[in-house]
Amino acid sequence: MSRQAKDDLVFKALAHPRRRAMLDELKDRPCTTGMLCARFADMDRCTVMQHLKVLEEADLIIARREGRERWNHLNALPIKAISDRWISQYAAHAVSILDRLKGDLDGTVSSDA
């Protein structure tokens, strides 16, 4: 698969807010599909599984089967590739400083308001 085809899968997967929310849920620990269905109870199991399939095809989650359960793990490598693509190693420090500065300024503005 070409790099652009892989990127298309990643950005298509990230384009949906529910899929981003699912990755948020997996950030701190893996979850079984049942745990995710309980967490996103407003979606039926089939919809949750379709979203998981899109995330898995984009390599954003890695699924491991243990007995009757499927554990879904966040794979951070495609996320790291996004940041590496547009933030060079040398620029990363400057971007961090800018980000802190922006945070400080936002804080100043909101405390002034």
Add this chain to the structure above:
Amino acid sequence: MSRQAKDDLVFKALAHPRRRAMLDELKDRPCTTGMLCARFADMDRCTVMQHLKVLEEADLIIARREGRERWNHLNALPIKAISDRWISQYAAHAVSILDRLKGDLDGTVSSDA
């Protein structure tokens, strides 16, 4: 604007391969709109400007007018936000090691082939 609405603009902007290619072009230095039109000569000026508008609305580029020219600068903060969202500070080091390991393994496999 809610965080989700802002995120939607960012991921919508990144979903198009030509817009990602434009950000690639802006990674190392700002470009005028004319320079980008010359670089992406297979698109007409109007299409290039529409893509720039989507990127600007997502805050992925910042435009500065100088005389008759519009200079487009890459803004890395929304990119940093993506990586911060799913890669915690503590995990970043582990992800870097994994990424290097994967690179080494890919190198081994291709040199074995």
